[in-house]
Amino acid sequence: MxxxxxxxxxxxxxxxxxxxxxxxxxxxxxxxxxxxxxxxxxxxxxxxxxxxxxxxxxxxxxxxxxxxxxxxxxxxxxxxxxxxxxxxxxxxxxxxxxxxxxxxxxxxxxxxxxxxxxxxxxxxxxxxxxxxxxxxxxxxxxxxxxxxxxxxxxxxxxxxxxxxxxxxxxxxxxxxxxxxxxxxxxxxxxxxxxxxxxxxxxxDLTPYIERKLFTVNTGHIITAHMGVYMGYETIDQAVQDEKIRKIVIGAMEESGAVLIKRYGFDKDEHEKYIQKILKRFENKYLGDSTVRVGREPLRKLSIRERLIRPLLGTIEYGLPNSNLLTGISYALKYNIDSDKESVELQEMLRTKGVEETLKEVTGNSIPDELMTIIKTNYEKL
Structure with a gap:
């Protein structure tokens, strides 16, 4: 064959x-x-x-x-x-x-x-x-x-x-x-x-695609972007930082609440899934680069991707989303000269500001009140 x-x-x-x-x-x-x-x-x-x-x-x-x-x-x-x-x-x-x-x-x-x-x-x-x-x-x-x-x-x-x-x-x-x-x-x-x-x-593949996107990919990208901002070279180093870990777990729990509501996943089983993902991030033998995982921020901030899609789910079901909003703020801070999308994102932020940049990148999908929170978080960094 x-x-x-x-x-x-x-x-x-x-x-x-x-x-x-x-x-x-x-x-x-x-x-x-x-x-x-x-x-x-x-x-x-x-x-x-x-x-x-x-x-x-x-x-x-x-x-x-x-x-x-x-x-x-x-x-x-x-x-x-x-x-x-x-x-x-x-x-x-x-x-x-x-x-x-x-x-x-x-x-x-x-x-x-x-x-x-x-x-x-x-x-x-x-x-x-x-x-x-x-x-x-x-x-x-x-x-x-x-x-x-x-x-x-x-x-x-x-x-x-x-x-x-x-x-x-x-x-x-x-x-x-x-x-x-x-x-x-x-x-x-x-x-x-x-x-x-x-x-x-x-x-039906959709529940499993979203479970992976909302948990592995969401947690991974937030770990990477926060890790780059805070000077960590690898994912396993970054996820051991208490501040990063707290936001990453919080974001996966927020996106997980969407999955539980939407597809009926068992809450306890999904919590075990989150813990399994964390153990994978902690695998020091992989030595996975935060810069590599964080690359292509414009794509990863788009409406069908790992940050905005779960956020929209929390809006749909009226669920908490403060950690996801924090993760988006750090995504805007991903500033790597060798990454074409990062350079483009930083130029957009410089010329258009946070709100207009996010509207363009996310298809104007984020409500104004959440946009304000993201902007405030971003400006505090």
Whole structure:
């Protein structure tokens, strides 16, 4: 069995690629990184080190790589390939869409009538549906009809903390991961049969996507932004700070109250879930950078993302939100010269002020009284 996996970075290798290999797939990684692709083709395997309470080292086999620009090389493998996955980052989905479209075109012109499933494993709501909308732009009507019949774009929720670390003395494909992972897929969007050990199928994905977004992503981003502001280099260092920890827990409890109200999650079970997330943040062996986790603040302040979406939930149900508001204030303080979005955000704040910037970035979704609180918090920092 063959699979194309777009993205040979740490998440691709340490999470999705590993699961696919363990399910007897031959994994072809597609990426722009020549060093990684070369190493994959040289070794046809790579090492994954799991760190945390259950430390272990495993070798992932049956892998190779193709550079993203090698369209002919990709097309040669199309006839044997019935699964595509991605871990490229939400912003890159639009960039890989033309290549996915070429794969669809090649299948059609080759007369292939087997189903193919395409799963975008990204921190984005309905990422596969988004990818489908971009792929359609490169297809004619006949090709769109073919895709509609034979290709399933399967939305999924993924969760594993994997810092992009280069390990001294090891090859570039050596990967460090935490000892937790969760991959949930929307089984209603799967075409044909797709059963993978390590992937959970659910008929309604929304509660699990929001649980991850509102808990892991919300807590992670607030830890990162507060950590950067207070001078901490890694997430595990930042979350040990009492001030940061109090705000992070408070924010996850506020967003959790929305989930309990909206989806009927058990309160005690969700509290255990929050405590599990905190333990993951505390994992010192990951050494995950606060600057890395905090990156792309404009995207992460958008209306469907990890700060504003749970805040809007607290407004909808009339629930407390003071810690989420504090987290948003620190997001506005994320000031990193190497981050394009950070530079743009700081320029917007300088020229337009807090209120106008937030209105523009969040789609004017925050009520005036909460906007005032955010502005006051921001000005006190």
């Amino acid at each position: 063959e699979v194309f996996h777009f993205g040979a970075g740490s998440i691709g290798r340490g999470f999705i690629g590993k699961i696919l290999s363990e399910n007897s797939y031959n994994v072809t990684f597609i990426d722009v990184n020549e060093d990684i692709i070369s190493q994959l083709n040289k070794d046809n395997e790579y090492t994954v080190e799991t760190v945390g309470t259950n430390n272990k080292t495993e070798v992932v086999k049956n892998v190779c790589g193709i550079l993203s620009g090698d369209l002919e090389g990709i097309k040669k493998k199309v006839p044997e390939t019935d699964l595509i996955t991605t871990a490229v980052g939400a912003n890159i989905l639009e960039i890989i869409a033309p290549t996915v479209a070429e794969i669809i075109k090649t299948r059609k012109s080759s007369g292939i009538t087997r189903y193919i499933n395409i799963i975008a494993c990204e921190n984005k709501l309905e990422a596969s549906t988004f990818l489908k909308s971009k792929v359609e732009q490169y297809l004619n009507d006949d090709e769109k009809n073919y895709m509609e019949t034979y290709a399933g774009f399967v939305n999924s929720a993924v969760d594993r903390l994997i810092p992009p670390r280069k390990v001294e003395g090891e090859v570039v494909t050596y990967t460090i991961v935490e000892d937790f992972n969760e991959w949930i897929a929307d089984e209603t969007l799967i075409k044909g049969d797709l059963d993978l050990k390590g992937m959970i199928k659910k008929k």
